[in-house]
Amino acid sequence: MMYLLLSILSSTAIFVLFKSFDKYGVNTLHAIVVNYLTAAVCGFVFSKSEIEFSTLTSSTWFIPSLMLGFLFITMFYVMALTAQKNGLSVASVASKMSVIIPIIFGITVFKESIGLAKSIGIFLALVAVYLTSTASKKKTKNKRSILVLPFLVFFGSGVVDTSINYFAPDDNIPIFSATIFAMAALLGILLVAFKTATQNKRIDVNVFPFGIALGVVNYGSIFFLLNALRMDGVETSSIFTINNVAIVALSTLCGLFIFKEIISLKNWLGIGMALVSIIIVSLN
Template sequence: MIYLLISILSSTAIFVVFKLFKKYEVNTLQGIVVNYFTAFLLGFLLYKGRIVPSEIIQTDWFIAAIMLGFLFIAIFNVMALTAQKNGLSVASVASKMSVIIPVVFGIVVFKESVGTQKILGIILALVAVYLTSVKQKGNIVLTQSIYLPVILFLGSGIIDTSINYFAPDDNIPLFSATIFAMAALIGVILLLVSLAQSKNKLKLISIPFGIALGLVNYCSIHFLLLALRVENTESSTLFTINHIAILALSTLIGLVLFKEDISKKNWIGIILALISIALVTLA
């Protein structure tokens, strides 16, 4: 469970770094690009074997890694658009509710166990996602640009499912690095277009914050994959625990560090999240 714990803490740290982006006026796109390059370099540094580009291209996971790199950038932009047009609450609910996709995939494709207690835990987890994500001041507008939260829901779920399905057991650092390398290349193109179309300039402060984001971003995926490769571990159980724990911990950190308001619904969501984790873990 140590791998899962590190992944949860790393994913929660991503939330903290993004909060600091806003506080210190870091350019989000610039920070994101630095983040992907950092994660890409970290993956290659952690890989202990000999790196031969021609051999990487011939692996059975290379095409999947390239597609995931595209998805990383695309879904990030969809998340931003969803937040702008439908509200932050809708974006949060859509992305977190997507956990149902890898959970169902694990049960159907991998023939993982399913029982009354586990199903109840998963249902409570989804209710917890909604209650914890919805803020008092957030206006939920599902009718406006309804396709955006749908795409965000499907895209986030496909990313989680694909990472688990295609990741090679013996080449996790290289697999992760390839995904981040593709995301970084696309990010550079977007950044160059953005700089050409606006008067924004490169901000040096984006570099240290981007590096910090890249470190925790890489760890969140690397250790999640390691947790999924532990013997007798079921992806449906692990993804449920991972998503719900991140959501609950992020909400509590928002309260303690950033003095965010937490409503009664949010507290009920946190309590249900803890109950769902216990039910799924002990199922």
């Protein structure tokens, strides 16, 4: 279970770093690009097999990994904005509630069973995302648009989690992860270059330590989770349940004690409902 523990800690660290960007005035997009460059390097460095470009491009997972790279950088940016605008616990819950989407994928594509309990769990999940996304009236005044962010995180993260687990090769997880991160980094570099040229903005050097730290834990979150999902004798639903519930709980504690976030009664209700719905859907 060491892989699972490391996945939980890595994923929680991502949310904490996102929140730190806002606190220390770090340019989110620039830090995300540095993050993906770092994560790609980690994947290639930790790969135990030789890297041949022809073999890489002919792999069945190469094209999906490029598409995932686009989704990664898009969702990472939205997730960062959610942590900054809505709070750490909101971003965490919205992201981890997306476990519902891989389950729906299994029902529709793999014809897995669905019963009353699972249906109730899915409904509770959607309600929980709304409750945890609702801040106080003072905070949401003239900022109703930020309520859209948690829902984007919810659906986007679900698609990413489903695709990663579906396309990842059992024998070459580091290279698969590195290819995704490299594609995301390339897209990010092009975007930053365009903004720099059109808006005359320079890259602040303070993004590098934050971006590198984010890249290390980001790579770890994917690498450890994929390895945890491939452990013998452990069901995927159990891994997703423990992983997502633990990240939600730990991220909420970090928001409370590190960043002094204020959690309303409605938010607490949503967080509790989120945990219950994840358990109901995953275990049924």
